[in-house]
Amino acid sequence: MTDTAAPSTLPVATQNVAAPATKAHAPGPTDIADRTIRQEAKKAFVWIGIAALVVLTVFLAQPLLVIFGGVVFAAAIEGGQRLLGRIVPGPRALRIVMVLVATVAFLAWLVYFAGNQIAAQAAQFPHIVEMQAQRAMGFLQTHGIEVGQADISKVAEQLIGGVGPVTQALGGIFGGMTTVFLIVILGIYFVLEPDIYRRGLAWMLPLESRPHVQGTMQRMGKSLRMLLFGRMIGMVTEGAATWALLAVYGVPMSALLGILTGLLVLLPNIGAPISGLLMILVGFSGGNDMGLYCIIVYLVVQTVDGNIVVPMIARKTVDLAPAMVLGAQLIFGVLFGILGLALADPIVAMIKIALERQAARNDEAPTPPGG
Template identity: 60%
Template sequence: MTDPDKSSGADGGLPAGHMSSSPTMISNSQLRYEAKRAFVWTAVVGLVVLAVYISQSLLVIFGAMVFASMIDGGARLLGRALKIRRMWRVGIVLLLTLAFFYWLATYAGSQISREAAQFPQIIEAQVSQAISWLEGQGFAIDQGDIQNLAGNLMSGVGTVTRAIGGIFGGFTTLLLIGIIGIYFAMEPDLYERGVAWMLPNHKRSDFYITASKMGAAMRRLMAGRLVGMVFEGLFTWALLSFYGVPMAALLGILTGLLAFIPNLGALISGVLMVLVGFSGGTDMGLYTIFVYFLVQTFDGYVIIPLIAKKTVDLAPALVLAAQLIMGILFGVLGLFLADPMMAMIKVFLERRSEQNDQQLDQEAIATHGT
């Protein structure tokens, strides 16, 4: 009788002599190991190149997830008072959002459009006055250099702005974010199960826990951001209107919208506010400086600490660095999404740290037990 170990290969079906006939078979174990390593590294590099190539699309998907978290947070908040199906609560949140923008366009649109038309002229006039004042103080400022600098800045802004939407364009990008975000918000469990299905069985429970923590952190972060935006916008508009500062409504809206961007947003809105304020005189300019510091101080020492207790607490320098990098790479959209992305990365790393601690505890228990 023929010995089966000699007549068949490792796969149990092919003769041993056929093992070396395949061009993909490497008989040397060391060469097989090195080939596997080369394949893994090639796959990793390929995935990195692919991620860079489709980075704009990935950013749109992440933006849709951020938008969905805001809708989901509103639906959960309504669920505390209205015991109706989730789909109906999501619909109510969307209708309220559309109603707000309709009111903004209908009742405030005409006034804001008039103010927006005058806004560049006021800013340009104030910059010219500032240059004249600096020249009066002895600073040598070349108007040609200022114009070239402004041209370079506008060119850079244009280049960055074109990166917002990639091949889609800015408006289409926002539309895609809204549509995909609505789908995510309607049935979040469906997409969560889809991602978990692609993972190994032993990794799925950890994925669900991590996804739950990331979702909760994103909802709280966006809720806190919206509260800060509403507070800064309303208080800025009220205080500026009280003193009769021009374009109070426009400045209030800009301050509220820019509050979505931590650090940089407050700085930009403050500069615009002060420039408009000094167009009405020194007293008005000083008042706008007072309003800016009052609103930012109250927001920084009262609103943000209250919100930060239930949200992801990120280091300001880390957020600013992420904003600069994301802004250069992806334009305004990257600037808006830098903070949520850093928050998700932090939650993921914290979860990994918890898993490592649990594994070390289990190993220590097993060691002492044996």
């Protein structure tokens, strides 16, 4: 009797123990049993995540540009302290303080100078541009070229609006003070302890990618410093030369035109034509001789800078195609305003370096067997 009862109770016990485990591992309503469908669903979720990231980036574009502006400012400070380190021994922090003090002193001088001279000149500037546009319309009409009054007014308004942010920044002591302040603060934080941020960024990446990413960041930092160094040399040479040459001839607003020319160097491909056009318009307001002199000054300054200064710096920095930079400036300028226009050049340079480094890494990777 015992032998016959044992087999009948064993399956019951086994079923009572196994039933909960089977139910716990059973597919739920959100599980995909088919392997192919599951793989395709994972791919779809990846693309959805990328699309969501792009949308999030668009919404956060302005803060991201401010952060990148802080990185650019930090690179400028770092380049200054490294250059200063060749002649001033001492700790790195001391040289950073010296660069910051020199920057603040220059800005204080610019503010003082702007408050005394540039503000009044900037207030007269739109009137001179519009007046010269009217003269140009009359000249064209006398030579048989019909141009409507509305067209000239529209062009003049666009020209004034295009340079408005710059002149307002000079006359109104940098209208976007909040953005400038945030960029400066972020730049100071970045340059004081750069290793913390590099390690933090590397920590979020896989172990095998960290050496490659750190090497890429080092190359980006060096190229960015050289790029900014070239821009600073261009700003000083073009601004000072324009100011001096115009002042010698007695061109009105020579100080404003010199500072505008220097600041517009930060906008390669776009800044030079704008500064030249403004210079010529102001020059012809004082007569044809003065206008022709301004044309000569513009050609001389741009020729020296474009054929001597820029090539010397370009050989040691990122080689960027002018059309690529111009296209990026147009896109970033339309999307993000003056900040995007100013940062388009370094953004394109950093993207180019990242792509080159990734391509070199792919070329160095060993080919899998049978591949």
